[in-house]
Amino acid sequence: MDVLFNQLFSGLSMASILLIIALGLAIIYGSMGVINLAHGELVMLGAYATWALQHFFGFSILLALPFVFVAVGAVGWLIEKIIVQRLYSRPLDTILATWGIGIILQQIVRIAIGPESRFVSGPEILRGNIQIGNVYMSNYRIFVIVLSIAILGATWAIMTRTEFGTKLRAVIQNRSISECYGIESERIYSLTFAYGAGLAGVAGALITPLFSTIPTMGTGLVVNAFLVVIVGGLGSLFGTALAAVLIGQATALFSIVMNDTLGRIAVLICIILLIRLRPRGLFPGKTRN
Amino acid sequence: MKRREFLSRVSALGVAGSAGALSAPALLLGTRPAHALGDDIPVGLLFSLTGSVAVVEHTLHDAALMAIDEINAQGGIHGRMLRPIVEDPASDPATYADRARRLMIRDKCVSVFGSYTSASRQAVLPVVEQRNNLYWYPTLYEGRECSRNIMYGGAVPNQQQDNMIAWAVENFGPRFYLIGNNYVYPKEENNYCKKLLSELGGEVVHEEYVPLGHSDFSSAINRIRAEKPDVIFATVVGDSDVAFARQYHAAELDPEKMPVISLTRSEVEVKAIGGEAAAGHFSSAPYFMNHASAENERFVEAYKSRYGGDQVTHFVSEAAYFQVYQFKAAMEALDPKNVTTETIRAAAVGTKLMAPQGEVLIDENLHTHLWPKVAQWQADGQAQVLFGTEERVAPKPYAAYDGQSCTGAGLVEA
Structure with a gap:
């Protein structure tokens, strides 16, 4: 039983990391229909920004989080302004363009900072574990879980309880009519893209104490995040959250029953079966095309 | 196409074909003329400077290049300078094979130093065997390989x-x-x-x-x-x-x-x-940066002063470094007029050399006798060597497989 509970916690921890990465992706796709293949590299930029803040200014990760959010958000805003905005009428081209941006970002980091793995130390106050019986829960992982739920809540509040969210939903439903009512859809899109990018940055900052910080770290992460978005249903916040939990738990349970390699295969088979039966994911968003 | 034209083309093909057939036996025999050395000795450096493996391989490249520059500063080999030819295989196994071929054919390298992963070594293996050249591979690896054209510098x-x-x-x-x-x-x-x-x-x-x-x-x-x-x-x-x-x-x-x-x-x-x-x-x-020996102190100091005080040396970069010196020792032992792969290999076998880890020796099976050590990591990021072996340990690439062993004649099945 201990093994099971430990694994459930591991699954939840994986789910929280998946959720933060996938949330930004889901928002950008759900609201603008842009498949942002540079998302993994934005996560990577977040990790490197955290490293830079810690290395040069001595910031702890917790202190660095808001700065990273703003900095990576700003990068996202620039990407949207310079490239993505010109391609809204050509959704397929955005895939290629954002993929190219991803490669460029990766190479810039490799050239400017170097290819070797960077060290970021975890926050002092979150060291250690909580032990209940034989179930061990790392404080840092608990923190990530709590923060991911908070980010999900904040995102939901922004989308449904603010003027910005109302405008965004209006633009999603019908862009031209929203513009007739005086909503600047371009500005809304830029801000949404920046918000999604900022979340990617936060995800990058949060995983640095657990994973290794290298220029290629985003590539593998974005694949998992896409799985979450696809399973959850494009454009649905809670679908994304549920899918993250499902995939995290499935990965954790399969990998204890089999091993990590086979576990991953099993999870992918489940996902293929699921999208065969529900091609638009668990909770397809209600958008008009 | 006119009939006459067609015939002439066919016969042209025939001529080309028979020329190929004539040259084939020489290829099959594998007898190549001695490397015609000019004023310098061309050697290839085949380490990825870009891509995912570059993190490690650039340190190997740096260490090998430092050894080459040191040898040249001391007057080269028999008065001839080593001329390093650098290729970047970009972490892609197929590119390793391609660049290795280029180094051996176009640049006429006498030896090539390169690579970190087993995948890249296995990609280069058929090329170096076909061209009958020598490939100096510095990495610890899984064994179970016994090529006569690879000089294995790492632990098995x-x-x-x-x-x-x-x-x-x-x-x-x-x-x-x-x-x-x-x-x-x-x-x-x-x-x-x-x-x-x-x-x-x-x-x-x-x-x-x-x-x-x-x-x-x-x-x-x-x-x-x-x-x-x-x-x-x-x-x-x-x-x-x-x-x-x-x-x-x-x-x-x-x-x-x-x-x-x-x-x-x-x-x-x-x-x-x-x-x-x-x-x-x-x-x-076999090697840790913290290992106490005069050779290692000199190696670490030279490496840091050349590449920066925050750089580290490690058990693969050490081998990338001493293998260049092993090559030098072999080249010095043989007649400069008769430099072939066979003579270099024959001269290299038995070569003893004071490496940073201790005195290493090239075995008949082209692997290296090394000094295994066990070390404990310290909070400062360095390893404290706890103990080493009393004697140099011989390489047994087939140790896990009873009845097979790698010898000077290649793989022997008992």
């Missing part, structure tokens, strides 16, 4: 495990947990580990392989916590190892009760893991 399983496993069973206990990435190196190392453990009365409580680049080890750590092994025997490589070590530390597993003994964790990985998380765990290798 028996050189990393024999002394370490016995010591670990005695000091920590017989229950081993094997964890590695899912490819040939960890599997072969684990094969040998299991063989040693069965001889020593140890047992494997679990054997686990995670995908390359795997970064979430929470399941593995839960399983380790449940199994309570005495030793975690790790062959996790690169970024995976960094993630594993950090998560192991974050889970507060005590290195005094359950130490990780790694064959792949060097100063490079520990720099990224952070000294605090790495402290208390062990690595087994």
Whole structure:
């Protein structure tokens, strides 16, 4: 039983990391229909920004989080302004363009900072574990879980309880009519893209104490995040959250029953079966095309 | 096409074909003329400077290039300078083969120094055998290979495990947990580990392989916590190892009760893991940056002053460095007018050299006799060498396979 509970916690921890990465992706796709293949590299930029803040200014990760959010958000805003905005009428081209941006970002980091793995130390106050019986829960992982739920809540509040969210939903439903009512859809899109990018940055900052910080770290992460978005249903916040939990738990349970390699295969088979039966994911968003 | 034109083309093809047939026997015999050396000696450097493997390979490139420059500063070999020709295979195995061919054919390199991963070595192997050249490979690897055209400078399983496993069973206990990435190196190392453990009365409580680049080890750590092994025997490589070590530390597993003994964790990985998380765990290798010897002090100092004070040397860059000196010793021992692959190889076998790790010797089977050491990582990111072997240890690339051995005549099956 201990093994099971430990694994459930591991699954939840994986789910929280998946959720933060996938949330930004889901928002950008759900609201603008842009498949942002540079998302993994934005996560990577977040990790490197955290490293830079810690290395040069001595910031702890917790202190660095808001700065990273703003900095990576700003990068996202620039990407949207310079490239993505010109391609809204050509959704397929955005895939290629954002993929190219991803490669460029990766190479810039490799050239400017170097290819070797960077060290970021975890926050002092979150060291250690909580032990209940034989179930061990790392404080840092608990923190990530709590923060991911908070980010999900904040995102939901922004989308449904603010003027910005109302405008965004209006633009999603019908862009031209929203513009007739005086909503600047371009500005809304830029801000949404920046918000999604900022979340990617936060995800990058949060995983640095657990994973290794290298220029290629985003590539593998974005694949998992896409799985979450696809399973959850494009454009649905809670679908994304549920899918993250499902995939995290499935990965954790399969990998204890089999091993990590086979576990991953099993999870992918489940996902293929699921999208065969529900091609638009668990909770397809209600958008008009 | 007119009939006459067609005929003339066909006959032209025939001529070309017969010319090819005439030259074929020379190729098949493998007798090549001696390398026509001019004023200098061309050698190839085939290390990735871009792509995923560049993290490690650029340090190997740096170490080899430093040795070449040192040799040239001392007047070269028989008055001839080494001329390094640098190719960047960009971390892609197929490109390694292509660039190796280019170095050997276009640049007429006498030898090529290169690569880190087994995948890249295996890609170069058919090329270097076909061109009958020499490929100096500095990395520890899984053994089970016996080419007459590769000079293996790194440890094979028996050189990393024999002394370490016995010591670990005695000091920590017989229950081993094997964890590695899912490819040939960890599997072969684990094969040998299991063989040693069965001889020593140890047992494997679990054997686990995670995908390359795997970064979430929470399941593995839960399983380790449940199994309570005495030793975690790790062959996790690169970024995976960094993630594993950090998560192991974050889970507060005590290195005094359950130490990780790694064959792949060097100063490079520990720099990224952070000294605090790495402290208390062990690595087994022939060389550590902290090893006390006059040669090593000189090597580390030269490396740091050339590439920066924050750079580290490690068990592969050391071999990349001393292999250039082994090449030099072989070239000095032979007649400068008769430089062929055969003569270089013959001169290299038996060559003794004071390397930073101790005096190394090239075996008849072209692997290297080394000085295995076990070291414990400290909070400052350096390894404290606990003990080394009394004697130089001979390489046995087929140690895990009874009845097979790699000799001066190639692979011998008993």
